[in-house]
Amino acid sequence: YDDRDGKIWMDGKLVEWRDANVHLLTHALHYASSVFEGERCYNGKIFKGIEHSKRLRASASMLDFEIPYSVEEIEAAKYAMLEANGWTDAYVRAVAWRGAGEDMGVSAARNPVRLAVAGWEWGNYYGDxxxxxxxxxxxxxxxxxxxxxxxxxxxxxxxxxxxxxxxxxxxxxxxxxxxxxxxxxxxxxxxxxxxxxxxxxxxxxxxxxxxxxxxxxxxxxxxxxxxxxxxxxxxxxxxxxxxxxxxxxxxxxxxxxxxxxxxxxxxxxxxxxxxxxxxxxxxxx
Ligand code: PMP
The missing domain is CATH 3.20.10.10 (D-amino Acid Aminotransferase, subunit A, domain 2)
Known part of the structure; x- marks a missing residue:
């Protein structure tokens, strides 16, 4: 699933799907310093998009980190990703996490906070x-x-x-x-x-x-x-x-x-x- 065509928004720009990688020493991978959102876009409009962006930022602050993008910037990232993939109906996955930094211990105050927005086509979650x-x-x-x-x-x-x-x-x-x-x-x-x-x-x-x-x-x-x-x-x-x-x-x-x-x-x-x-x-x- 990682080696395919498509675009993912990562840290401020659109990247190729297959290039949307993170380093092995990403803090989140080791210590779960990661928050995310699941949203659905219907007919070109994300249902309650702003509420989801606000919740993403709130989740991060509950985990003691701040996402370096405003709600408006997160909204713009989601629509840029959708448009780049030509989707009007898709599931949208925003994820923010503590990246790799100078320290590889539990403390991560100096590690960069990163944000990405991907999406995919997802039908009925529970099938029939x-x-x-x-x-x-x-x-x-x-x-x-x-x-x-x-x-x-x-x-x-x-x-x-x-x-x-x-x-x-x-x-x-x-x-x-x-x-x-x-x-x-x-x-x-x-x-x-x-x-x-x-x-x-x-x-x-x-x-x-x-x-x-x-x-x-x-x-x-x-x-x-x-x-x-x-x-x-x-x-x-x-x-x-x-x-x-x-x-x-x-x-x-x-x-x-x-x-x-x-x-x-x-x-x-x-x-x-x-x-x-x-x-x-x-x-x-
Ligand atoms: N509980 C859990 C554990 C979930 O992952 C979700 C999906 N985000 C929900 C409840 C439902 O939340 P929402 O309606 O905001 O998607």
Missing amino acids: AKFKGAKLDISKWKRPSPETIPVHAKAAGLYMICTMSKHAAEAKGCSDALFMDYRGYVAECTGANIFFVKGGEVHTPLADAFLNGITRQTVIAMLKEKGITVHERHIMPEELASFEQCWLTGTAAEVTPVGQIGDYTFEVGALTRDIAESYEKMVRA
Whole structure:
């Protein structure tokens, strides 16, 4: 995948896809000093692009570094990359990290902060689960405490257990893994937030120990606008049995229905379909 045609924006200029390399002694590679964004461009417009650029900068400051580009400059970089590749519909991946520097230890105050923006064409994140309902495994790993790691940053270090959990889920024929948090509450999936429906009302985990997704926030606002009650609260895993519908939200996942979590099953119901369609309309508007 690294040796192909295309353009990637790196540290202020467009470079050939195959030349977008970093040095082995990149601090981020050794110590996870890296933050990133996942965005989608629809019909030539990045959905909530500015919110994503702001979150990228906020994630970096949570990891104690500053991205040397403004929100406007990051926006311009994304569109330059899209235009250079001739894409109007693509997934956009901005990534900022501490590069190689004079020191190769944990301390990296003197290492340069770098920024790159790549993209690729990405269809349905969960394949045909988008229509049938995804099957989720329950991860053996827990989302960590906010006292352990900056849980609200979209930081590479938080994805180590995501990859491990997703591999375990895939080995069982599941599309993704659902995490509980350090207290045992239902948290999120490896790259998406989760919602439940019971008696016409919506319940979603309080985002106090995981990424408060931009799609999550968009969908909560959409539900409220439709007059639907949304409870953001702590949800115990035992409650999964009482929910009728379930869906996931995320930039890549968009709104994907869930049909099964472990032994619990859910219907792909009217509200789930309505929210998936409304989201689809909104991002393309
Ligand atoms: N949680 C995790 C762990 C994620 O990686 C993502 C995807 N960025 C989300 C939730 C959803 O966030 P968003 O809606 O901002 O894409």
